[in-house]
Amino acid sequence: MNKIIIVLFILSTLSFAEEGLFYIEGTGIKAISMSLGVSSIDFGDVYNDSDVDPVLVDFSLNAEAGYNYQVEISNEDSSGVVQVSRTSSGGYTDGTITYKAIATGEDEPQEFYVDLNTGIMTHDLSTIITVMVVYLEII
Amino acid sequence: MKKLLLAAAILVLSATAMATNTSATLDGTVTDTLTVTAHYVTPIAVTLDTGSIDFGDVYTDSVISTEPVVATVTGEESETFTYTVGSNGSLVLLTGNISGVNQPLTAGTNALTFNVGLDAKNVTDADVSEIVTISVNYDAIANTSKMSPAEVTAAAAEQG
Numbered sequence: 076m077n078k079i080i081i082v083l084f085i086l087s088t089l090s091f092a093e094e095g096l097f098y099i100e101g102t103g104i105k106a107i108s109m110s111l112g113v114s115s116i117d118f119g120d121v122y123n124d125s126d127v128d129p130v131l132v133d134f135s136l137n138a139e140a141g142y143n144y145q146v147e148i149s150n151e152d153s154s155g156v157v158q159v160s161r162t163s164s165g166g167y168t169d170g171t172i173t174y175k176a177i178a179t180g181e182d183e184p185q186e187f188y189v190d191l192n193t194g195i196m197t198h199d200l201s202t203i204i205t206v207m208v209v210y211l212e213i214i
Numbered sequence: 215m216k217k218l219l220l221a222a223a224i225l226v227l228s229a230t231a232m233a234t235n236t237s238a239t240l241d242g243t244v245t246d247t248l249t250v251t252a253h254y255v256t257p258i259a260v261t262l263d264t265g266s267i268d269f270g271d272v273y274t275d276s277v278i279s280t281e282p283v284v285a286t287v288t289g290e291e292s293e294t295f296t297y298t299v300g301s302n303g304s305l306v307l308l309t310g311n312i313s314g315v316n317q318p319l320t321a322g323t324n325a326l327t328f329n330v331g332l333d334a335k336n337v338t339d340a341d342v343s344e345i346v347t348i349s350v351n352y353d354a355i356a357n358t359s360k361m362s363p364a365e366v367t368a369a370a371a372e373q374g
Contacts (some may be wrong), residue, residue: 086369087250114366118252119356120293150250157250177253189250200252209243 107138109208118200121193127165129188136208139178143211148172148187152202156192159204165187175211219277253356260297261348270334270343282310285348287324291313294318294353301326303344307331316353335345 112133121127138144149171150157158167161174167190176183188205227270263284272278289295299312317324328347361369 089360097338107244110363112362113248113360115249115251115345116358117356118250118358118361120255120290120352122255122257122355123250125355128358130358134246152250156252191252196252196254196261198248199254202250203247205245205247205249207245209334 104139107208109136125193127191129190133186135185138178142178144178145175145209145211147207150202150204156196157202158190158192160188256290258302258350260285260287267330274337276334278332278334282329282330285326287350289319289372291321295350296348296353299348301344301346305333305342306344
């Protein structure tokens with residue numbers, strides 16, 4: 076019994092005297108920055124089956140090197156008139172464009188094109204295109 | 215007993231906490247928007263009140279009265295249009311509203327009246343068969359334009 080008391084005393088004494096250390100680790104990841112080079116597109120006067128040239132929208136994106144990010148380009152137009160593509164010559168969709176890439180850490184110029192499906196136009200158009208960028212993973 | 219206590223102490227000292235990243239900034243999305251607008255223009259259209267004109271039997275130097283034809287033009291109000299009336303032959307004579315530029319379109323219908331006659335002195339032994347055509351088109355359609363964020367800011371400042 077005495078031995079137990081002595082051991083507890085020693086442990087108790089040591090616990091008051093010991094110092095605790097722990098490390099905090101974390102990787103600093105810069106927030107994604109992105110801004111569009113175009114704020115508004117006015118296609119002017121358009122009638123059925125007008126020939127409308129696609130309009131280039133450029134934007135710059137900067138994210139932490141080596142990290143995956145996703146870009147989503149969507150529009151609020153539900154009529155199908157507004158179409159977007161990453162190339163001017165084709166691949167247009169009235170839906171959402173999504174693509175992924177690995178950041179370089181530098182400003183990365185990117186672009187997409189906006190076109191109109193004038194064949195189904197029946198009224199004035201006013202809509203908003205949204206470009207969203209997000210990291211795919213944060214460890 | 216000592217071994218047990220020692221093992222427990224080592225276990226406590228070696229424990230490492232893994233925190234979950236709940237940062238709203240890094241995990242949040244970055245978005246930017248642009249507006250897309252277009253003005254839908256009613257297609258311009260024209261109809262004629264006459265489908266065919268038959269001058270009947272005609273001989274050289276016949277005196278023939280002209281026939282009036284009314285063309286009705288419809289389109290976008292306040293836009294202007296150009297029109298021309300022509301024949302694919304040389305014996306039909308056209309007078310009245312046979313050409314015009316910058317004609318303003320008003321609400322509703324816009325009537326153009328032209329007269330169709332025949333150059334009887336040049337009518338020979340061959341029958342006459344010509345087609346008269348009226349064409350209309352808008353003078354101008356506003357083109358596409360786009361603005362950068364800086365231009366939008368400048369325009370807003372200019373408007374006060």
